[in-house]
Amino acid sequence: MLTPEDDAYWREYHVTPRYLAGSLGVDDTSLRPFVDLDWPRHHIDDDLGKDVFVSPDGRLRIGFFGDDYILWNIAAYEDPFGPRRWAATFNQNTPPEIVAAFTTTLARDYEESNNRFLARPPLRWSEQTQPLTEAGWTRDWGTEIGTVEIIAPDKQAGILVDVRCQDPEDEQCLLWSGPPGWGTRAEATFTTRTPGHLIAATAAAMADPAPLVRYERSIPRGLRDLVQLTPVEPPPPAKPTPLDVRRTAVSLAVERAFHGSSTNPRAVAARARTTSPLAASDARPTALAARHVPTPATPRGPGRRL
Known part of the structure; x- marks a missing residue:
């Protein structure tokens, strides 16, 4: 019904x-x-x-x-x-x-x-x-x-x-x-x-x-x-503009790159271009901290003032 x-x-x-x-x-x-x-x-x-x-x-x-x-x-x-x-x-x-x-x-x-x-x-x-x-x-x-x-x-x-x-x-x-x-x-x-x-x-x-x-x-x-x-057929979709076409092409290219082989130069380049800058900057200080552990400060004697 x-x-x-x-x-x-x-x-x-x-x-x-x-x-x-x-x-x-x-x-x-x-x-x-x-x-x-x-x-x-x-x-x-x-x-x-x-x-x-x-x-x-x-x-x-x-x-x-x-x-x-x-x-x-x-x-x-x-x-x-x-x-x-x-x-x-x-x-x-x-x-x-x-x-x-x-x-x-x-x-x-x-x-x-x-x-x-x-x-x-x-x-x-x-x-x-x-x-x-x-x-x-x-x-x-x-x-x-x-x-x-x-x-x-x-x-x-x-x-x-x-x-x-x-x-x-x-x-x-x-x-x-x-x-x-x-x-x-x-x-x-x-x-x-x-x-x-x-x-x-x-x-x-x-x-x-x-x-x-x-x-x-x-x-x-x-x-x-x-x-x-x-x-009654619905009206045809609006014709895409040249800018819409370019954006679609870039999106498809990036998607193919991400799904390609990890050793494929284009895939590596695509990952490099699309890696979040914030994520990369967050990773570097962590690595440096692992290699450079600061030396503990020498205890000062009594009566010494800075």
């Missing part, structure tokens, strides 16, 4: 495909654009990690609910006091790096002050799905009439578009990955009026071949047999 003290417990892996990497339980990535913009942040419940960001004009609201099935709930308004124009949600199994593709594009639209985040959706569904088809995902022709579904090569992810939806509150587009199930299926939903370029940005992040980094234990058990894990 792994414990926090085991190296394997904290080992990081590159996870491929990225859409099966799962969530992290916390989120700093997808909310970073709004932190950087210094948008007002409202803590609904600190213990459960509920946060809501609101744009300065009140037309964008981004909610992160740490205790819910729907972790991210994002809505846009033409008028901050009117009905919402569109909404997007991401559940607890969605990798935050994929959510970040949506939020980063949304924040950029807002900052450019061009109201692109309120753009009309495309007339054709191909705009949302283009990043996927360009990555080799293919259409499933067996879906219900009036719907379009594009599937990943491994059949473990896709996008489903219901072209029959007309009501602004209808969830017209669904991006999904993983087998069905509460702990394995990632889902992102978009209502009818969601701008196509925001959905396309999210789809492009799903199709990105670059892996995500995870601890093995953070990947849901139902997904571990479906992903490829490659250990």
Whole structure:
């Protein structure tokens, strides 16, 4: 059983495909654009990690609910006091790096002050799905009439578009990955009026071949047999300087000299160079004392003074 003290417990892996990497339980990535913009942040419940960001004009609201099935709930308004124009949600199994593709594009639209985040959706569904088809995902022709579904090569992810939806509150587009199930299926939903370029940005992040980094234990058990894990290698050691090389060479030479024959001139020289001066000076007085024993002083007679 792994414990926090085991190296394997904290080992990081590159996870491929990225859409099966799962969530992290916390989120700093997808909310970073709004932190950087210094948008007002409202803590609904600190213990459960509920946060809501609101744009300065009140037309964008981004909610992160740490205790819910729907972790991210994002809505846009033409008028901050009117009905919402569109909404997007991401559940607890969605990798935050994929959510970040949506939020980063949304924040950029807002900052450019061009109201692109309120753009009309495309007339054709191909705009949302283009990043996927360009990555080799293919259409499933067996879906219900009036719907379009594009599937990943491994059949473990896709996008489903219901072209029959007309009501602004209808969830017209669904991006999904993983087998069905509460702990394995990632889902992102978009209502009818969601701008196509925001959905396309999210789809492009799903199709990105670059892996995500995870601890093995953070990947849901139902997904571990479906992903490829490659250990993250530690960074290479720093390249030694010329001085380091010289010092190493000298140390090795001295070590070889000490382990050589006692009659080897190099060994003798190495010993002579590395003999402690203090030890040598301590030995000489002892030898001299053995050869030169001082003569006892002659006793002086009584009454003689120095």
